Amino acid sequence: MRTIKQLHRAVNAPIADLVTYRALPTSSVEYLDPFLFLNHHGPQVYRPSNKGLPFGPHPHRGFETVTFILEGDILHKDTGGHESVINAGGIQWMTAGSGLIHAEVSSEAFKQTGGPLEILQLWVNLPAKDKMVAPRYIGLQKDEIPAVTLDGGVVVHAVSGEWAGTAGAVQPLADVALAWLELPAGSRVVLPVAAARTVFFYVVRGAVQVSGAEAQARQLVEFNHDGDELAIAALADAVLLLGHALPFNEPVVSYGPFVMNTEAEIQQAYRDYQSGAFGAWKG
Template sequence: MKYRSVAAILPSEPIEMGQTMIKQPLPTVRVERIDPFLLLHHFGPYEVTPPFDPLDVGPHPHRGFEPVTFLYQGELRHKDSRGNEGILGSGDVQWMTAGRGIIHSERASRDFLEQGGVLEGVQLWINLPRKDKMVQPDYQNIKSADIPTVEVDGAKVRIKVVAGHFNGTKGPAQTRTELMALQVSIARTGFVQIPLPPGHNAFVYIVNGKVQLNDNWSYDKEHLIQFRLDGEGIALRAEADSEVLLLSGLPIGEPVAQWGPYVMNTQTEIMEAMRDYQMGKMGFYTEY
């Protein structure tokens, strides 16, 4: 396999979100987006001490893209203006299509706040093409038990196929663009080669641990490595027990206009989104 070369190495930068510090490797001054991926936030690991919720993201709107949450530790409660409510547990994935508009909140669940523990996850924003920006919102609460796992290198490597295909296994996430999302757990010395779909932009984010990439340089946790479109795939070898999130997607190639929680094609559409939210056209959120 001819390996893809590295286009950019993006360390996570700490940013404030409310009263909480999170880590953001994308976007940065160097790389605005990796089409169709717009943003990656790594929250935690936080030690949750009852009754304080370190995340507590209250009701807020979205339009024009898909916010996706990979929860690695802890428990989150999702609630939205379309009547969806769900508990996201360790290993679960929440795939939400904001479409024409939705208001939602993400907070530690009540049980988790009472018991305490560690909370950690990754949220990814995925763009939608123009034709899908105003579709009806959708919510997928994908349980860990429903995500197929492929074992490689004598089970030293365990790959959860969330979206797309890997090694003949299809992920359960329903996507509106051509995507692959893999959660790769690699025990120390484990090795895997991962083919990437032709034409897909791709990157890996090292959630924790340390991995050697393509039998070359090694990278520590909390780094995002973006690849060029010049090879068939990548190789990962763990120098410590590691968790790696691999994303690839067919680029949309359309203009992007973004303001806060809205991602559209033009500034006029952004203004329309702001107006529609104020007029209650994205639904009504009630806490209980």
């Protein structure tokens, strides 16, 4: 079994009236190669006639955003011409690549009626060879994502990679496996993950025991590279965000919305954005 290197607690980092906890980076962990960033928005309940999510038009280059909509919805729009509203249980996978501008806001229906909202956004690095690929966007509703039920009622929502013999809905550029899991209290599951791969393990709700330690909601578990299985037991009804990938072992230089390999590439990203290379935003 994998052993635990450290448990990291997400830090409170509200954005306007949006409840937000940042699990990565924090003062105790910078990134888990190639996983760069995780914001946990909510859970909270929006009143009717609300302003919705505050993420208006902004640029990205050099990585991918994977957004898990557990409650509520997100209206995505970008300068690549993509636009969709993804509802609870769905995901958005955006490859920023060479650069684009996008917005992530609530639908008009959600702003009018309100309701519960809980969203996870994970940033996944791109290897140097793929940082300037053409941008792409994939938006999938809940019923478009394979759901695998394991012993004890554990449900694995297979977003990418292979989970219990089932291929995920998205085929990413790099070999990155991502899923979110629902575990009823008392359930147990053992999942294979090769020792060389970095594990991303975040407890969204509830509490679990993994590798002999208890991990609670809003905790990120960092593992050593010393085993090829994860044994998880749900101490209460739990939701996990789980992923794994081979580390890129490349320099990471990030500044604001750009993640590249050198300072010069960051400076070029800003010049390209300012010159309009990321496209023109049409409100």
